[in-house]
Amino acid sequence: DWTMAAYKEEAIRLIREQVGDSKVICALSGGVDSSVAAILIHEAIGEQLTCVFVDHGLMRMNEAQEVVSMFREHYNLPLIHAEESDRFIGALEGVSDPEVKRKTIGGLFIDVFQHYADEIEGVKFLAQGTLYPDVIESVSFSGGPSVTIKSHHNVGGLPEKMGLKLVEPLRELFKDEVRALGRELGLPESFIGRHPFPGPGLAIRCPGEITRDKLEILRKADAVYIDQIRKHGLYDEIWQAFVAILPVRTVGVMGDGRTYDFACALRAVTSVDGMTADYYPFSHEFLGETATRIINEVRGINRVTYDITSKPPGTIEWE
Numbered sequence: 001d002w003t004m005a006a007y008k009e010e011a012i013r014l015i016r017e018q019v020g021d022s023k024v025i026c027a028l029s030g031g032v033d034s035s036v037a038a039i040l041i042h043e044a045i046g047e048q049l050t051c052v053f054v055d056h057g058l059m060r061m062n063e064a065q066e067v068v069s070m071f072r073e074h075y076n077l078p079l080i081h082a083e084e085s086d087r088f089i090g091a092l093e094g095v096s097d098p099e100v101k102r103k104t105i106g107g108l109f110i111d112v113f114q115h116y117a118d119e120i121e122g123v124k125f126l127a128q129g130t131l132y133p134d135v136i137e138s139v140s141f142s143g144g145p146s147v148t149i150k151s152h153h154n155v156g157g158l159p160e161k162m163g164l165k166l167v168e169p170l171r172e173l174f175k176d177e178v179r180a181l182g183r184e185l186g187l188p189e190s191f192i193g194r195h196p197f198p199g200p201g202l203a204i205r206c207p208g209e210i211t212r213d214k215l216e217i218l219r220k221a222d223a224v225y226i227d228q229i230r231k232h233g234l235y236d237e238i239w240q241a242f243v244a245i246l247p248v249r250t251v252g253v254m255g256d257g258r259t260y261d262f263a264c265a266l267r268a269v270t271s272v273d274g275m276t277a278d279y280y281p282f283s284h285e286f287l288g289e290t291a292t293r294i295i296n297e298v299r300g301i302n303r304v305t306y307d308i309t310s311k312p313p314g315t316i317e318w319e
């Protein structure tokens, strides 16, 4: 659309003017905001931009690989894949408190990002996908006031600490405008319409202590669930949908044998801004078919429940 085309040209001009011939780093999460910011800045200044994708090992199935290959191959954007899952999973060992999980992940994220950024010489700017709503209000989560929507990437305090200035080309835009700009920049529709994904990733969808086994089971179950939602044409009607693996094993039967495996909960909500939400009214057929598929296709899960809590009083995530 013509307004976005014009906006894009103007934004590119402003980025060039602000940055000059300095180097810029950007923490890429794979979310729409940081992706659009990165691609826009890359159009403006090319190789002066380096992105760092901090892979904490808490992404969904194939997600890290998809993000990395899209930016490297499709956009030809200089991207460092900081594969640090061992550090993150290691640091989370024995941690079950949701707030401690968030702080552990957030703290390590900053350390890792800073480490990689330090290796690039002559960096003067940090790019962020800050939107207008992030500027006017600080949204807090179940996690409490210390955690804001950009908590994970808005490396709060880091720009000052590293002596960097901020480049925030999306500061005047609302979410739907960022999506329109993303389309203008050629981002695939499947990417633009993606459900939001929290910075701490699967860690907060695995209530209690995290283990590699649980994460692996969770990834598989989540992939089956999202596949079902897409196949039934429901993805775009839903704000967010995911599986949480529950910290409880229950008894089941399989053939002649007894199983003793994890239970999981399916979550799907509609929402306008994530502040309030209603559970999605799936048909019983959909739920039954999905439960059967998960139990048949995912070893380690033998019971599926559907979370019918709205927000408030529930939160969208389980932690």
Ligand code: XMP
Pocket: 102, 140, 141, 142, 143, 147, 148, 149, 150, 151, 152, 196, 197, 198, 199, 200, 240, 274, 275, 311, 314, 315, 316, 317, 318, 319
């Ligand atoms: P809750 O669970 O509080 O979530 O109803 C509201 C929205 O925020 C996301 N969320 C987070 N995003 N870091 C993030 O970047 C977090 O710690 C965090 N906690 C929740 C959640 O996915 C939903 O979209």
